[in-house]
Amino acid sequence: MNFLKQAQNIVKACDRCGTCLTVCPLFTLNGIERTSARGKNSIIRAFAAGLIPEMKEAQRALDYCLLCRACVDICPAHIQTDEAVIFLRHYLASNSGGPPLRYRLMGKILKNRPIMRVMGHFFSLWRAGKNNLLRRKYLTALAGPALLGRKTLPSTVTPRHTDKVAFFEGCGMKFIFPAVAEKTKRLLQATTGNFLTPENMCCGLPHLAHGLIEDFIKLAQRNMELFSSADIIVTDCASCGSTLKHLARFVPGEEAKNFADRVMDITEYLVKVGYVPRKRGNLPLTYHDPCHLARGQGITKEPRALLKQVGDFREMAGANECCGGAGSFCFEYPKAAKLILERKERNIAQTGAEVVVTACPGCLIQLSRLSISACHISEII
Amino acid sequence: MIDDRIKAQLRRIVGPENFLESDLDRFGYSYDASFVPLNLKHLPDVVVRPATTQEVSLIMKIAQDNSLPVTPRGAASGRTGGSIPLAHGISLSLDRMQKILELDEENMMVTVEAGVRTAEVYNFCAARGLFYPPDPASSKFSTIGGNIAENAGGIRAVKYGVTKNYVMGLEVVLADGSIIHTGGKAIKNVTGYDLTSLFVGSEGTLGIITKAILRLLPLPKRQHTIQITFRNLHESCLMVYEMLRSSIIPTAAELMDSVSLKAVLAHRNMDLEPGVEACLIVEIDGNEEEEMRRQTEGISQLAHSHEALSFKVAQNEEEAEKIWSLRRGVSSALAALAPDRIGEDISVPRAAFPEAVLRIREIAMKYNLTIAVYGHAGDGNLHPSILGDLSDPAVSRRIHGAIEEIFDVALSLGGTLSGEHGIGITKKPFFRKAVGEKGEAIHRAIKEALDPKGILNPGKIW
Numbered sequence: 001m002n003f004l005k006q007a008q009n010i011v012k013a014c015d016r017c018g019t020c021l022t023v024c025p026l027f028t029l030n031g032i033e034r035t036s037a038r039g040k041n042s043i044i045r046a047f048a049a050g051l052i053p054e055m056k057e058a059q060r061a062l063d064y065c066l067l068c069r070a071c072v073d074i075c076p077a078h079i080q081t082d083e084a085v086i087f088l089r090h091y092l093a094s095n096s097g098g099p100p101l102r103y104r105l106m107g108k109i110l111k112n113r114p115i116m117r118v119m120g121h122f123f124s125l126w127r128a129g130k131n132n133l134l135r136r137k138y139l140t141a142l143a144g145p146a147l148l149g150r151k152t153l154p155s156t157v158t159p160r161h162t163d164k165v166a167f168f169e170g171c172g173m174k175f176i177f178p179a180v181a182e183k184t185k186r187l188l189q190a191t192t193g194n195f196l197t198p199e200n201m202c203c204g205l206p207h208l209a210h211g212l213i214e215d216f217i218k219l220a221q222r223n224m225e226l227f228s229s230a231d232i233i234v235t236d237c238a239s240c241g242s243t244l245k246h247l248a249r250f251v252p253g254e255e256a257k258n259f260a261d262r263v264m265d266i267t268e269y270l271v272k273v274g275y276v277p278r279k280r281g282n283l284p285l286t287y288h289d290p291c292h293l294a295r296g297q298g299i300t301k302e303p304r305a306l307l308k309q310v311g312d313f314r315e316m317a318g319a320n321e322c323c324g325g326a327g328s329f330c331f332e333y334p335k336a337a338k339l340i341l342e343r344k345e346r347n348i349a350q351t352g353a354e355v356v357v358t359a360c361p362g363c364l365i366q367l368s369r370l371s372i373s374a375c376h377i378s379e380i381i
Numbered sequence: 382m383i384d385d386r387i388k389a390q391l392r393r394i395v396g397p398e399n400f401l402e403s404d405l406d407r408f409g410y411s412y413d414a415s416f417v418p419l420n421l422k423h424l425p426d427v428v429v430r431p432a433t434t435q436e437v438s439l440i441m442k443i444a445q446d447n448s449l450p451v452t453p454r455g456a457a458s459g460r461t462g463g464s465i466p467l468a469h470g471i472s473l474s475l476d477r478m479q480k481i482l483e484l485d486e487e488n489m490m491v492t493v494e495a496g497v498r499t500a501e502v503y504n505f506c507a508a509r510g511l512f513y514p515p516d517p518a519s520s521k522f523s524t525i526g527g528n529i530a531e532n533a534g535g536i537r538a539v540k541y542g543v544t545k546n547y548v549m550g551l552e553v554v555l556a557d558g559s560i561i562h563t564g565g566k567a568i569k570n571v572t573g574y575d576l577t578s579l580f581v582g583s584e585g586t587l588g589i590i591t592k593a594i595l596r597l598l599p600l601p602k603r604q605h606t607i608q609i610t611f612r613n614l615h616e617s618c619l620m621v622y623e624m625l626r627s628s629i630i631p632t633a634a635e636l637m638d639s640v641s642l643k644a645v646l647a648h649r650n651m652d653l654e655p656g657v658e659a660c661l662i663v664e665i666d667g668n669e670e671e672e673m674r675r676q677t678e679g680i681s682q683l684a685h686s687h688e689a690l691s692f693k694v695a696q697n698e699e700e701a702e703k704i705w706s707l708r709r710g711v712s713s714a715l716a717a718l719a720p721d722r723i724g725e726d727i728s729v730p731r732a733a734f735p736e737a738v739l740r741i742r743e744i745a746m747k748y749n750l751t752i753a754v755y756g757h758a759g760d761g762n763l764h765p766s767i768l769g770d771l772s773d774p775a776v777s778r779r780i781h782g783a784i785e786e787i788f789d790v791a792l793s794l795g796g797t798l799s800g801e802h803g804i805g806i807t808k809k810p811f812f813r814k815a816v817g818e819k820g821e822a823i824h825r826a827i828k829e830a831l832d833p834k835g836i837l838n839p840g841k842i843w
Binding site: 012013015016017018019021022031032033034039042043045046049051052054057058061075076077 | 523712
């Protein structure tokens with residue numbers, strides 16, 4: 001598979017019109033062309049044509065992307081700039097000695113359950129402390145929905161009362177927000193008589209993001225075995241959900257497709273089974289769309305429908321704009337991530353909401369830095 | 382090349398973060414939305430992003446003193462290469478000049494800096510019940526300065542005219558760095574030459590537009606979108622003329638031929654209804670429901686007397702959006718059909734529209750090329766889009782042959798090379814044919830008077 005050629009095939013349809021310029025959260029910060037999707041498409045095109053010999057600078061330009069897919073959504077030709085960026089990252093990484101050591105190491109840890117359990121204890125210690133640096137570092141593993149390809153269609157599964165419903169517990173939820181994961185489990189127990197909690201493996205997104213595709217496939221195969229008896233697989237992590245729903249893009253065979261078809265986000269599932277959340281007075285709240293849920297899975301209505309029943313729901317401007325967390329991005333480019341978060345904070349403040357709700361541990365970590373309270377949707381419904 | 386001393390001066394003026402000189406940064410300012418291929422020969426030596434007229438003035442003084450070429454740039458969304466720095470030097474990006482300076486509601490005028498996006502001007506005014514009508518397809522991302530420098534058009538031109546009809550006055554930094562103000566808020570003004578009009582459409586070759594005073598209208602309260610299909614392209618054009626002669630002036634009358642329609646439908650996995658040769662999208666506006674009803678009925682009658690196959694009035698915004706998305710989707714749907722899409726922009730007297738389409742069809746046959754035609758039937762501005770692969774020398778020769786003949790068609794029908802995109806680089810070879818030798822000499826004389834050293838956007842228009 002030639003990553004360069006794949007990237008080139010994607011960007012060749014870009015006619016540089018400029019439609020994407022207004023939606024890129026990074027370009028709107030600095031206004032410099034190379035930051036924009038049009039800029040990246042042109043860099044890839046020029047690089048593939050041999051016009052840009054210097055690899056390092058191209059690599060830097062392509063790293064500076066949230067993979068939030070805002071540009072793909074607005075492009076009149078639906079050019080998958082995010083995918084092209086990923087392909088070129090793979091190409092550049094494999095031509096400069098593979099993924100960096102820190103990512104390979106991280107990949108190993110995430111693959112190994114006993115080590116993860118030990119890590120879990122560490123995390124509980126860190127959670128107790130004020131220092132959230134490691135939480136941040138841990139989340140560097142994740143990447144945007146870009147990586148996974150086009151938006152998935154809504155799940156076609158109609159839950160029946162006899163269905164076996166299994167919880168897919170994401171690493172981020174399990175180790176950083178275990179209390180939230182507990183809430184999700186309780187929600188599931190309340191809506192099904194047949195609840196399973198197989199101890200799943202990592203969804204593999206971090207591995208995929210950093211060029212460890214063989215590890216990714218191994219993890220996927222193990223998860224397919226673990227969930228073979230479940231009729232419905234529910235997760236409360238937007239990133240895991242998006243990864244699992246896109247599994248068939250990377251793992252060949254009917255089984256992967258069958259597995260992917262059974263995956264649902266918690267909000268998608270709850271709306272389908274007709275769950276009615278408990279009203280909490282008139283608490284003013286707003287919602288931030290995780291990239292992996294809105295543009296990864298096309299789920300935007302369900303969380304809002306649930307939240308409207310909970311309290312005084314207020315839509316914020318730019319709700320679906322990336323919060324700047326974006327997996328490893330906020331770690332590699334803290335300054336830009338902070339500026340994007342500040343914009344988000346202004347939008348939240350304008351609604352007068354007291355709580356910002358989201359549905360992804362990555363976003364939740366980023367939003368936890370705000371002065372206003374942030375929570376996962378499972379905590380409030 | 383620019384020496385380090387001058388670079389240091391420029392850097393001081395705009396601040397280090399707005400002064401770009403790395404290879405990859407400069408590459409980002411070497412292209413625009415035209416079909417001019419990416420080319421390292423088009424890199425500027427430096428990019429500067431001033432925030433004030435004063436900074437622009439200081440930059441121009443340095444450029445003038447050192448004979449450095451300066452290419453102004455807004456959002457680089459132009460279609461003819463206007464912002465490509467052909468002669469290197471300085472790429473002067475006005476994107477940071479983003480202030481809406483004043484809304485004068487009594488005089489119905491707005492004063493804005495050059496880097497404000499056109500849609501922002503529209504939205505800002507619309508929120509206050511006022512209307513800035515010019516709406517080039519790029520209005521969401523293009524800048525008002527760029528729109529003025531190219532005299533951009535748009536779909537509303539049939540009723541509301543183009544950018545130049547709304548520019549009342551300008552602030553311009555001249556080649557030597559001096560700052561002038563042309564025109565103003567007085568509606569009648571015949572004091573001397575109309576310098577404002579001179580700079581509108583000057584493509585950055587006469588001065589750097591930094592501010593503009595724009596005229597506004599009251600915002601119409603209602604808007605209807607209608608989609609009509611025809612079995613005959615000629616009939617659809619005739620219908621448009623009759624509509625305009627009657628008292629119905631639509632805000633838009635956009636026509637797509639069957640090639641364009643097939644492309645946009647194929648993009649959505651849909652088939653074109655058999656027998657459809659043309660699709661017309663008409664938009665009307667007004668204030669009273671009665672007025673809207675009268676216009677819609679009038680259009681419906683005209684459509685039927687011209688053998689329309691279908692007639693559909695959008696019942697809500699969603700349906701209107703769906704109809705418009707057909708038109709907006711054309712250009713990218715066509716782009717997806719071939720490695721290159723050469724979109725032309727000829728403009729003919731309105732009545733010659735059907736004749737122009739027929740002749741373009743003949744050219745397509747002669748050169749064995751796919752050419753889609755769509756455009757603004759209400760104002761005679763057509764966009765023939767030639768599909769092909771420019772990197773194949775044989776195809777490229779055929780494409781260029783076809784372009785030349787399309788221009789000949791436009792000129793022979795009493796039209797011109799460009800309705801709304803400008804000449805830039807891509808239409809340069811045909812400029813003299815269009816304006817004549819004397820016409821070109823006058824252009825040169827005006828250029829010489831305002832920019833004797835020829836530093837402003839060199840290599841453009843002729």
